[in-house]
Amino acid sequence: MNLPLDTPAVLVDLDIAEANVRAFQSYCDSHGLQLRPHIKTHKLPRLAKFQVQQGAIGITCQKITEAEAMVANGDIHDVLLTYNILGREKVARLRALSDRVRLSVVADNITVAQGLSDGFADAATPLPVLVECNTGADRCGVATPAAAAALAQAIKDLPGLQFAGLMTYPPAGAATAVTTWLAEAKDLIETTDLTVDVISSGGSPDMWRAHEMPMATEYRIGTYIYNDRSLVTRGTCQWSDCALTVLATVVSTPTETRAVIDAGSKVLTSDLLGLDGFGHVLGHPDLTIDQLSEEHGRIVSDAPTGLSVGDQLRIVPNHACVVANMLEHVTLLRGDKILGPEPVAARGQVW
Amino acid sequence: MNLPLDTPAVLVDLDIAEANVRAFQSYCDSHGLQLRPHIKTHKLPRLAKFQVQQGAIGITCQKITEAEAMVANGDIHDVLLTYNILGREKVARLRALSDRVRLSVVADNITVAQGLSDGFADAATPLPVLVECNTGADRCGVATPAAAAALAQAIKDLPGLQFAGLMTYPPAGAATAVTTWLAEAKDLIETTDLTVDVISSGGSPDMWRAHEMPMATEYRIGTYIYNDRSLVTRGTCQWSDCALTVLATVVSTPTETRAVIDAGSKVLTSDLLGLDGFGHVLGHPDLTIDQLSEEHGRIVSDAPTGLSVGDQLRIVPNHACVVANMLEHVTLLRGDKILGPEPVAARGQVW
Known part of the structure; x- marks a missing residue:
């Protein structure tokens, strides 16, 4: 939901x-x-x-x-x-x-x-x-x-x-x-x-x-x-320990095996940290975010993605520290309860 | 200077x-x-x-x-x-x-x-x-x-x-x-x-x-x-056509062939666009920005870099569009004349 x-x-x-x-x-x-x-x-x-x-x-x-x-x-x-x-x-x-x-x-x-x-x-x-x-x-x-x-x-x-x-x-x-x-x-x-x-x-x-x-x-x-995908991959933590996720919406499903989300390099960033792809889609280990443009992420799969336009996905990014820096606000929640936006301090400064 | x-x-x-x-x-x-x-x-x-x-x-x-x-x-x-x-x-x-x-x-x-x-x-x-x-x-x-x-x-x-x-x-x-x-x-x-x-x-x-x-x-x-390094590399333009540069300062010269600047992935971004390295140091074709951490860029060279702590460098990034989105202000200039900061509109927004 x-x-x-x-x-x-x-x-x-x-x-x-x-x-x-x-x-x-x-x-x-x-x-x-x-x-x-x-x-x-x-x-x-x-x-x-x-x-x-x-x-x-x-x-x-x-x-x-x-x-x-x-x-x-x-x-x-x-x-x-x-x-x-x-x-x-x-x-x-x-x-x-x-x-x-x-x-x-x-x-x-x-x-x-x-x-x-x-x-x-x-x-x-x-x-x-x-x-x-x-x-x-x-x-x-x-x-x-x-x-x-x-x-x-x-x-x-x-x-x-x-x-x-x-x-x-x-x-x-x-x-x-x-x-x-x-x-x-x-x-x-x-x-x-x-x-x-x-x-x-x-x-x-x-x-x-x-x-x-x-x-x-x-x-x-x-x-x-x-935590983030890089630390899960290294065995430092589990997916359930990842506190920061990117919520994205499927905006296009051009083919059965390809979908496009509204999160690109201006949110997920291009940080790879040695990994393939630009994040882990929670609950969908079969999906790969194989390409980012600035405001789009491309998802591909060997099998049909099963995704529809309008579906939301939660993505654990490769590197949490850079993603937390990309938007003016993060949205705080506790489990299913949404608390609201919180300004990210001192982002985008020269000093 | x-x-x-x-x-x-x-x-x-x-x-x-x-x-x-x-x-x-x-x-x-x-x-x-x-x-x-x-x-x-x-x-x-x-x-x-x-x-x-x-x-x-x-x-x-x-x-x-x-x-x-x-x-x-x-x-x-x-x-x-x-x-x-x-x-x-x-x-x-x-x-x-x-x-x-x-x-x-x-x-x-x-x-x-x-x-x-x-x-x-x-x-x-x-x-x-x-x-x-x-x-x-x-x-x-x-x-x-x-x-x-x-x-x-x-x-x-x-x-x-x-x-x-x-x-x-x-x-x-x-x-x-x-x-x-x-x-x-x-x-x-x-x-x-x-x-x-x-x-x-x-x-x-x-x-x-x-x-x-x-x-x-x-x-x-x-x-x-x-313009940017990716377009110069493709032959679309010249270095002298690159209007956006990142001004960075050398903050460390740990060895003769390695230097560290104060521009990392939170300014230059990790966008590679198929290139090696994270930008072109103007006037220093021998230098490679081979690694970024969040606030540091590492410069390496086969020969001594000739850089000293405090030196400023101007870098043409791989991808101008994402770099322009990283700081609250860009600094406008005309040649050597500095005009001042200009706020970047609508960066970091969800919509």
Whole structure:
């Protein structure tokens, strides 16, 4: 039966999202690991607040506007911004934010650290800066433990900054190698007058194996609150754990084995994350969303689809974090009960 | 030299965009083809207005909110909505829009046509409906000329509707086959009391070959105003014709051959359109954007990148239409002169 909603809509089932938050908080609690959820996945202050109420030590943000929105509306007191913030105006925004919340940031190079220092040199309390380490994911991060130690020392020496620990986004399934890397960096740093009080790791794919890297003091994770097709495919969760779905309507059934829905790349996005097709149609494992144009999704099947124009479908997208960012509002529900639209904060911003 | 702008920013060079509009308008004029630009690419009322001022007969929209925004702010009097609009509330919005502008829509099935009729049965003037034809692109569209003729007749017989012609999004490089298909449909329809006054075709890749299908009375095209990497790669335009670029800053240079910019999938999008990598870095043909996370783009090169933290780069994205939809504002400029931010209308809407 169709829901009384216009489509395409991004649905968030709060019952499932809250259960996901509770389950991983409980796991972290049982392993003595501090949880710092990444709110880039949902961008909803009410969910950030819920995550903290359940025991998270604070939140992780990727952009300044995300942090500002969560602090303003989410009753949040501790934010880690896991991004090399660069530029005088952005650093000034950081400074303003640091007056309102316990803010820490990361740096993986001296240019970023110097820029942060320029903005915080006359601050009453220094800005905590973690050194971002490349432990194998080959994105950002200093390349070696020695480079981590050198940058830690440089941060300590810069006015207005305080070395606050190490941060990494580790490659999946590499706990041993990552631990070796971080232990070497920690040892090098602690041969000086510095201590490594925080080691921040993260990632959804390995979330249930976070305890295999006990030297991490905190864990950052975003997707776990919604889950998505990529995490189901990796075995991290089940379809019934997916809190975010896209509700779409069949607008055309040109042939028996092809149908077209009103959700395209401007809702589902083209993120593949290594998968075939652009989402999983719940209850229809035989259907493949094989092609997206901007406002259309094409569904194909080897057998007749059985779909009619006007049918609604619920789709688990490949990647929840980007889909949650596409519409101004998500629609909250609890099971069959529709609660209504909720604005997605700080989407579409430069900062 | 860096532009005095925060990044990531979506830049639109109006000089280039206007030259693109003029060039294709001139082509259409010289071939007696009516131009109906698709505004999904830019979603800027000022550019829709410019397109009409230069000679376009009206605009094409893909969503009701796009049409509403262009009519409200773009001084637009003729809109074709190339979408199967379904649902009582959406049809009511169409009805309201049809009071303000010469509105026409498409349908490829009787369910959609019946829904339109339900909403327009008591309208003072009937709603013009074109039959969408699948001439080989295998998205929406009736499957055969006979089906097109049957739907045309059904539309004619439904209260409040008027059969207005044929519409197709043709596959690239198939003008002969498409012409055969449409000619057969036209002949079938015109054996009855109906005439096919409008044949609407379109598509950017084949834009300079539009005259090879002279039976089309109008041409719909979106990307041509901005152009993008996919069209440069196909030979449709040059890099210097690309009006939309993403301005990004290098935030990390972890190794000599790897750099990270502050533009990820939430700006550049994951649209590949058959290409390798996620955009072309202007002036740096040696660099590849090989990986995006949400707020980071990874640049790799076989040789040292020569990039430093703080450097700005301008990137031609693979697909301009989806990038223009990602931020609340684009930044308008003319060459080196920055004009300022311009809100992108009707992005992130359900309708």
